[in-house]
Amino acid sequence: MKQLSLYFHFPFCLKRCRYCDFVSYPRRDRYTHLKYKEAVFQEVSWRVNEEMLRGRELSTIYLGGGTPSLLFPEDVEDILNYLQHFFAFSPSVEITMEVNPETVNREKIDSFRKAGVNRLSIGVQSFNPRFLRFLGRSSSLEQIENLLLQIEKVRYPYWSVDLIYSLPWQSFEEWQEEIEQVLIYHPPHLSIYNLTFSPLVPLYQFAKYHPGVFPSPEEEALYFEWVIERLEKEGYKHYEISNFSQPGAECQHNLNYWREGEYLGVGVSAWSYLEGRRQKNTSSLKNYLKRIEEGKNPLTFQEKLESYPKLAEDIILHLRTEEGITVSYLLAQYEREKVEVKLKCLEYLSQEGFIIKEGDRFYLSKKGILVANQIFQEILD
Numbered sequence: 001m002k003q004l005s006l007y008f009h010f011p012f013c014l015k016r017c018r019y020c021d022f023v024s025y026p027r028r029d030r031y032t033h034l035k036y037k038e039a040v041f042q043e044v045s046w047r048v049n050e051e052m053l054r055g056r057e058l059s060t061i062y063l064g065g066g067t068p069s070l071l072f073p074e075d076v077e078d079i080l081n082y083l084q085h086f087f088a089f090s091p092s093v094e095i096t097m098e099v100n101p102e103t104v105n106r107e108k109i110d111s112f113r114k115a116g117v118n119r120l121s122i123g124v125q126s127f128n129p130r131f132l133r134f135l136g137r138s139s140s141l142e143q144i145e146n147l148l149l150q151i152e153k154v155r156y157p158y159w160s161v162d163l164i165y166s167l168p169w170q171s172f173e174e175w176q177e178e179i180e181q182v183l184i185y186h187p188p189h190l191s192i193y194n195l196t197f198s199p200l201v202p203l204y205q206f207a208k209y210h211p212g213v214f215p216s217p218e219e220e221a222l223y224f225e226w227v228i229e230r231l232e233k234e235g236y237k238h239y240e241i242s243n244f245s246q247p248g249a250e251c252q253h254n255l256n257y258w259r260e261g262e263y264l265g266v267g268v269s270a271w272s273y274l275e276g277r278r279q280k281n282t283s284s285l286k287n288y289l290k291r292i293e294e295g296k297n298p299l300t301f302q303e304k305l306e307s308y309p310k311l312a313e314d315i316i317l318h319l320r321t322e323e324g325i326t327v328s329y330l331l332a333q334y335e336r337e338k339v340e341v342k343l344k345c346l347e348y349l350s351q352e353g354f355i356i357k358e359g360d361r362f363y364l365s366k367k368g369i370l371v372a373n374q375i376f377q378e379i380l381d
């Protein structure tokens with residue numbers, strides 16, 4: 001049976017974090033949450049009629065947001081039951097839910113587990129109350145620590161912690177302290193990002209007027225280099241630029257994205273990638289609900305990817321992972337002539353030490369990982 005990943009976007013949070021540019025609304029009332037859930041069900045019931053979605057097996061389901069842990073466990077059970085009407089679930093289906101510590105307690109995460117969730121992705125971001133306040137997070141250190149202490153007891157097979165570095169006035173020692181703190185709980189998976197934000201978020205103004213308070217690019221590289229070594233010593237595999245896992249605990253849902261696998265995204269602002277076609281739902285909640293109510297498709301953007309940009313994107317997505325990309329894969333997917341142009345670029349990057357060539361496989365070197373965005377730009381040009 002042809003495999004598929006499914007992403008369910010839940011766009012509500014307790015309040016907006018100061019760096020966030022995800023599609024999320026500070027709405028906590030249950031009526032809105034339930035109305036939205038019903039609208040997404042409606043969208044699913046339409047989409048499953050599409051020929052390309054018939055007879056698919058879900059290998060991963062990801063409840064992301066927003067803050068899906070604002071949902072009640074019975075809502076999650078309802079969502080999973082609803083999906084099971086239309087799709088078979090693979091026997092090893094990975095069902096991830098993003099969780100913010102201030103929205104759950106032991107009982108709630110236990111009930112999510114019973115509803116079928118088998119992986120939690122916990123938005124910690126920092127163990128330092130100063131940084132939590134700066135980022136505008138709703139969770140306190142106490143709530144974070146409580147959740148991490150409970151999670152082992154609830155026996156989630158897989159769970160992950162998100163952390164952010166390169167925060168204002170963050171010293172190297174403070175960053176090291178963050179990592180030592182998280183290691184106390186032995187998370188099977190860690191996602192580590194540097195702080196980035198778009199001109200649309202409140203932190204942008206702060207950064208504009210205080211450019212000198214953030215760690216420099218050299219310091220950022222030092223922080224990241226250190227964390228790679230520290231986590232490798234603890235047995236973590238650096239399997240994607242921002243992701244580290246204990247063996248077997250990689251996020252299958254995200255691996256599917258990086259391997260150019262197909263996925264269906266439902267809910268406001270969700271992206272899909274099906275049969276070489278990329279699609280996006282409207283980013284406006286009001287518009288999403290209105291369109292569904294009027295019986296209209298919420299898709300507002302579609303493109304059939306042409307071979308050339310897709311080739312570059314495909315290389316970049318694969319290079320994000322430790323597996324990298326092989327020449328035989330590229331030749332099987334794309335015209336030889338176009339592949340050869342990109343291979344010249346990869347060869348050059350490998351001579352410069354940013355990429356390692358092993359047989360017919362190319363993957364990022366340690367030096368390349370630290371400047372990955374520049375490398376990717378080079379491949380796109």
Ligand code: SF4
Pocket residue numbers: 012013015016017020021022024065066067100123
């Ligand atoms: S909790 Fe996540 S989605 Fe919600 S505002 Fe904060 S960063 Fe954005």
